[in-house]
Amino acid sequence: MRLSRYFLPVLKETPAEAQIVSHRLMLRAGMIKQSASGIYSWLPLGFKVLRKIENIVHEEQIRAGHIPFQMPTLQSADLWRESGRYDDYGEEMLRMKDRHGRDLLFTPTAEELVTDIFRSHVSSYKDLPLTLYQIQWKFRDEIRPRFGVMRGREFYMKDGYNFDLTKEDALHAYNRHLVSYLRTYERMGLQAIPMRADSGPIGGDDTHEFLVLAETGESEVFYDSVITDLKFGDRDIDYDSHEQCQAVMEEFTGRYARTDETHDEAAFEAQVPQERRRTARGIEVGQIFYFGTKYSEPMGATVQGHDGKPVPVHMGSHGIGVSRLLGAIIEASHDDKGIIWPEGVTPFHCGIVNLKQGDEEADAACDALYQSLRALGLEPLYDDRKERAGGKFATMDLIGLPWRITVGPRGLKNGVVELTCRQTGESEELPPEQAVAKVAQIYAEM
Numbered sequence: 001m002r003l004s005r006y007f008l009p010v011l012k013e014t015p016a017e018a019q020i021v022s023h024r025l026m027l028r029a030g031m032i033k034q035s036a037s038g039i040y041s042w043l044p045l046g047f048k049v050l051r052k053i054e055n056i057v058h059e060e061q062i063r064a065g066h067i068p069f070q071m072p073t074l075q076s077a078d079l080w081r082e083s084g085r086y087d088d089y090g091e092e093m094l095r096m097k098d099r100h101g102r103d104l105l106f107t108p109t110a111e112e113l114v115t116d117i118f119r120s121h122v123s124s125y126k127d128l129p130l131t132l133y134q135i136q137w138k139f140r141d142e143i144r145p146r147f148g149v150m151r152g153r154e155f156y157m158k159d160g161y162n163f164d165l166t167k168e169d170a171l172h173a174y175n176r177h178l179v180s181y182l183r184t185y186e187r188m189g190l191q192a193i194p195m196r197a198d199s200g201p202i203g204g205d206d207t208h209e210f211l212v213l214a215e216t217g218e219s220e221v222f223y224d225s226v227i228t229d230l231k232f233g234d235r236d237i238d239y240d241s242h243e244q245c246q247a248v249m250e251e252f253t254g255r256y257a258r259t260d261e262t263h264d265e266a267a268f269e270a271q272v273p274q275e276r277r278r279t280a281r282g283i284e285v286g287q288i289f290y291f292g293t294k295y296s297e298p299m300g301a302t303v304q305g306h307d308g309k310p311v312p313v314h315m316g317s318h319g320i321g322v323s324r325l326l327g328a329i330i331e332a333s334h335d336d337k338g339i340i341w342p343e344g345v346t347p348f349h350c351g352i353v354n355l356k357q358g359d360e361e362a363d364a365a366c367d368a369l370y371q372s373l374r375a376l377g378l379e380p381l382y383d384d385r386k387e388r389a390g391g392k393f394a395t396m397d398l399i400g401l402p403w404r405i406t407v408g409p410r411g412l413k414n415g416v417v418e419l420t421c422r423q424t425g426e427s428e429e430l431p432p433e434q435a436v437a438k439v440a441q442i443y444a445e446m
């Protein structure tokens with residue numbers, strides 16, 4: 001992409017309404033524009049990162065054996081009356097009527113709808129296990145939407161639902177989700193710690209939230225500091241193996257880590273030596289639940305068991321806050337100049353800054369770099385505007401591409417360009433082909 005042809009409405013001024021850094025930076029970098037309270041348009045740069053995050057979520061869900069599909073955003077109230085949640089859900093549910101006076105709602109979550117699909121089409125234990133998931137817009141009429149995409153009213157969420165014959169199988173599905181989530185967040189450059197949480201309106205007993213530690217997080221968290229040393233890395237895992245998934249589950253949840261809702265000071269003191277006790281704040285980027293037959297029983301989602309008798313299926317649901325993740329990643333990775341995208345989610349792989357637009361040699365060198373990067377399957381963003389170098393650097397730093405190649409007549413005389421790392425600020429002079437090769441190498445290793 002050439003910046004002169006792109007749509008990147010960066011703001012010079014810091015928007016007054018934004019209270020936290022990620023919200024400020026998303027507005028300043030032209031990633032989102034508020035349309036109504038807690039409702040945003042995703043401008044091209046923000047949309048690109050949203051898609052990257054979404055793709056990682058898809059890849060990791062499919063790797064775990066989960067099946068993508070899509071349900072509508074508008075649902076009939078009838079199914080929610082069956083489960084009893086139409087009245088329970090309260091003011092957060094956006095309700096409306098169609099022209100025939102029928103009650104509709106904008107999906108805040110979709111346990112009822114997916115259970116209805118299941119009971120209509122699945123009747124035997126032989127069709128289990130089954131996990132269906134979607135990435136779809138949700139609406140919750142939050143009392144206090146704030147912090148931009150972090151707590152929106154309309155937000156993009158991955159929601160997955162497992163159907164299993166037994167509790168044991170459903171707990172395996174729970175563990176499988178835990179493992180796939182650890183991989184998912186690490187690919188985005190995030191450490192998200194599973195913490196014991198409260199189940200809220202979804203109901204159920206077993207639930208963990210995944211929290212990214214950040215001062216601006218809305219949850220207070222309490223944990224054993226050794227937890228932050230755990231890394232999933234690129235372990236090879238067999239998602240069908242109950243033992244392997246269980247082992248990861250125990251490794252990552254075996255230490256004290258809880259949100260304020262379930263925190264128990266006495267247990268904290270008993271289980272964790274004082275020097276390892278940490279109290280901090282965190283951003284919830286996902287949550288997994290096992291809730292057994294809470295929906296399958298009232299809604300009649302049964303299968304024929306081994307003995308031919310109908311048994312209600314054991315279920316769980318599992319969410320990732322896809323749009324919230326943009327905010328969480330920026331909270332975890334920025335400096336006073338702007339965003340620093342982890343390579344896994346960056347909107348463009350590499351920036352190209354032409355210090356002297358219109359100079360024949362500099363323009364030709366930039367064009368050549370642009371083509372070589374693209375030929376290697378990378379997406380560069382070439383700042384080809386007739387602007388001062390300072391302005392170009394400020395824009396690149398603000399939008400946070402991990403790598404930048406700077407091209408100017410002086411370097412070209414010596415046959416070099418400059419390759420700069422956004423994270424460390426370090427630069428090195430290299431012949432253009434080597435700069436391209438180095439950038440390609442970094443992304444190839446991911």
Ligand SMILES: Nc1ncnc2c1ncn2[C@@H]1O[C@H](COP(=O)(O)OP(=O)(O)O)[C@@H](O)[C@H]1O
Nearest residue numbers: 150151152155157284285286287319320321324
């Ligand atoms: N209002 C919101 N804005 C953005 N993301 C949200 C919002 N509410 C929930 N999410 C994200 O969706 C994920 C799954 O939702 P869920 O656990 O049902 O939400 P909650 O715990 O807030 O009730 C959460 O972990 C969070 O990352």
Ligand SMILES: [Mg+2]
Nearest residue numbers: 209284286287
């Ligand atoms: Mg939650």
